[in-house]
Amino acid sequence: MSGKRILLVDDAAFMRAVLRKMLTESGYSVVGEAENGKIGIEQYKELKPDLAIIDVTMDVMNGIECTRGIVEFDPNAKVLICSAMMGQETFVTEAMEAGALDCILKPFQKEQALRLVQKILEE
Numbered sequence: 685m686s687g688k689r690i691l692l693v694d695d696a697a698f699m700r701a702v703l704r705k706m707l708t709e710s711g712y713s714v715v716g717e718a719e720n721g722k723i724g725i726e727q728y729k730e731l732k733p734d735l736a737i738i739d740v741t742m743d744v745m746n747g748i749e750c751t752r753g754i755v756e757f758d759p760n761a762k763v764l765i766c767s768a769m770m771g772q773e774t775f776v777t778e779a780m781e782a783g784a785l786d787c788i789l790k791p792f793q794k795e796q797a798l799r800l801v802q803k804i805l806e807e
Contacts, residue, residue: 688805689715691731693724693750694739694766699790703737710798721750728754728761735762735805738784740775748778755783762804766790 690712692700697719704714716731718724721738722745728736736754740747747765754761765779768790776787785804788797 687711687713688734689713689731690801691716691718691724691727691733691736693718693721693727693736693742693747695719695742696739699739699766706794706797707801712801721745721747721753724750725753725757729757732758735764735801737764737766737801738779740765740767740779746775748775748782751779751782751784759783762807764788764800764804766792 692703694700700717716727718727720742738747751763763784765784765787
């Protein structure tokens with residue numbers, strides 16, 4: 685399909701594995717994975733992916749701080765935030781203000797997630 689390069693930033697190895705499988709089966713290339721926002725920013729700078737999918741709640745550095753760091757480095761960065769919990773509207777709003785383009789709630793449906801990824805990459 686597109687061969688677009690994606691970075692996954694999530695503290696849950698299981699979640700990264702689910703996303704990696706879903707994305708690679710759909711023709712995307714997962715170029716990097718990070719278990720916290722600090723590593724996520726480092727990998728973004730090094731790999732310069734087409735899209736970063738970032739979990740909101742992580743230790744060391746959360747998704748909002750990670751998004752801010754990435755957008756400071758690359759104002760044209762495409763960031764999709766993942767949020768596991770309902771009731772995290774404040775975090776999601778903060779992430780969008782920090783530069784995230786959209787948000788997907790976990791557990792997500794594969795088709796819905798892929799449509800969102802495709803939409804962001806086409807913008």
